[in-house]
Amino acid sequence: MATIVEIDTYIVDIPTIRPHVLAMATMHHQSIVLVRLRDSDGIEGIGEGTTIGGLSYGEESPEGIKLAIDTYIAPVLETCDPSQVGAAMAKIGKSVFGNHLAKCAVETALLDLAGKRLGVPVSTLIGGGAIRDRLPVAWTLASGDTARDIEEAERVLAERRHNIFKLKIGKRDVRADVAHVAAIKRAVGDRGSVRVDVNQNWSEAQADLGMKLLEEAGVDLVEQPVARHDHAAMARLSAKHVVPLMADEALHGPADAFAIAACGGARVFAVKIAQSGGLLPAHAVATIAQAGGVGLYGGTMLEGGVGTAASAHVFATLPSLAWGTELFGPLLLTEDILAEPLRYADFHLSVPTGPGLGIALDEDRVAFHRRDRRSPTLHVVAGRG
Ligand SMILES: O=C(O)/C=C\C=C/C(=O)O
Numbered sequence: 001m002a003t004i005v006e007i008d009t010y011i012v013d014i015p016t017i018r019p020h021v022l023a024m025a026t027m028h029h030q031s032i033v034l035v036r037l038r039d040s041d042g043i044e045g046i047g048e049g050t051t052i053g054g055l056s057y058g059e060e061s062p063e064g065i066k067l068a069i070d071t072y073i074a075p076v077l078e079t080c081d082p083s084q085v086g087a088a089m090a091k092i093g094k095s096v097f098g099n100h101l102a103k104c105a106v107e108t109a110l111l112d113l114a115g116k117r118l119g120v121p122v123s124t125l126i127g128g129g130a131i132r133d134r135l136p137v138a139w140t141l142a143s144g145d146t147a148r149d150i151e152e153a154e155r156v157l158a159e160r161r162h163n164i165f166k167l168k169i170g171k172r173d174v175r176a177d178v179a180h181v182a183a184i185k186r187a188v189g190d191r192g193s194v195r196v197d198v199n200q201n202w203s204e205a206q207a208d209l210g211m212k213l214l215e216e217a218g219v220d221l222v223e224q225p226v227a228r229h230d231h232a233a234m235a236r237l238s239a240k241h242v243v244p245l246m247a248d249e250a251l252h253g254p255a256d257a258f259a260i261a262a263c264g265g266a267r268v269f270a271v272k273i274a275q276s277g278g279l280l281p282a283h284a285v286a287t288i289a290q291a292g293g294v295g296l297y298g299g300t301m302l303e304g305g306v307g308t309a310a311s312a313h314v315f316a317t318l319p320s321l322a323w324g325t326e327l328f329g330p331l332l333l334t335e336d337i338l339a340e341p342l343r344y345a346d347f348h349l350s351v352p353t354g355p356g357l358g359i360a361l362d363e364d365r366v367a368f369h370r371r372d373r374r375s376p377t378l379h380v381v382a383g384r385g
């Protein structure tokens with residue numbers, strides 16, 4: 001049985017191409033947590049656990065993800081057979097509660113390693129393999145300025161890179177937000193789909209008004225308008241409005257998926273490998289959605305190329321993906337961390353086809369941008385390596 005002989009977890013900070021304004025934070029850089037595993041046969045696997053705005057978006061931070069892996073997950077991982085991904089994640093789950101982004105990073109690295117060992121893409125290890133080789137990719141307009149957002153939409157439409165637009169709202173008065181969205185929808189017209197993400201920032205009363213006005217403005221989807229725990233409000237809003245409500249922050253794995261589907265809390269799910277706790281639980285979330293007649297959208301935590309490739313592998317296996325994906329994370333960063341950037345063309349992302357994740361890191365660029373580059377924190381398993 002092979003064993004894990006090296007676990008290297010580190011943070012890579014990369015600037016964004018412009019400020020990225022969400023309801024809870026404005027991003028000027030992304031802090032990517034990377035995990036690199038090496039097993040006793042010399043095979044390597046890489047994974048990513050990335051969030052948004054420090055601790056402002058969710059309950060894990062880049063620094064906390066690194067600590068959870070180094071201090072609590074690595075000691076268990078060292079006792080596991082890396083080729084048995086499900087068994088390893090089950091054993092980790094016995095002593096590590098929650099920490100879904102940290103678990104996602106480790107599970108991704110194990111799947112990458114297992115795929116390389118077997119000579120198959122990660123999608124083959126999930127749900128019976130890929131049924132599509134490319135994925136539609138939305139772009140988020142979030143510069144904070146309506147005119148600039150319209151310019152950006154015109155540019156990416158002309159480049160045939162995106163024709164699905166997600167607008168971040170929730171910071172301003174509801175009517176001001178709707179006016180911002182309506183101006184962009186008027187500019188885009190029927191050349192593209194416009195959706196919004198409120199990131200939980202509306203009360204139910206604000207969401208009632210907002211969803212009505214957004215529907216009239218021609219918006220196709222309203223993401224997480226109210227607090228993630230308020231399933232009852234989500235169900236009332238979902239039943240009352242024609243524009244579909246999409247669950248995002250409310251979805252942290254299969255149990256949440258079942259609860260929300262069962263109460264009619266959303267008509268669409270934003271499936272995210274990070275919030276789900278890995279690709280395998282994300283696939284379970286999607287299966288519950290399909291069983292409950294809930295539509296699917298491939299979400300992002302604005303990961304770099306590693307997490308984006310991992311998400312692409314699992315989204316490629318889903319029988320339906322009616323709302324497309326938002327796997328544009330690498331395009332928001334000034335530098336790519338992959339040796340061979342992911343391929344975006346003709347409004348789609350191509351799913352990598354090589355063994356494992358089908359990608360490799362740009363080692364020099366990652367070494368330059370790694371936060372601990374003055375004192376790397378390599379974790380060599382005692383007596384192995
Ligand atoms: O910020 C973006 O552009 C995309 C998604 C991020 C988080 C979310 O969906 O809430």
Ligand SMILES: [Mn+2]
Nearest residue numbers: 197223224248
């Ligand atoms: Mn969202």
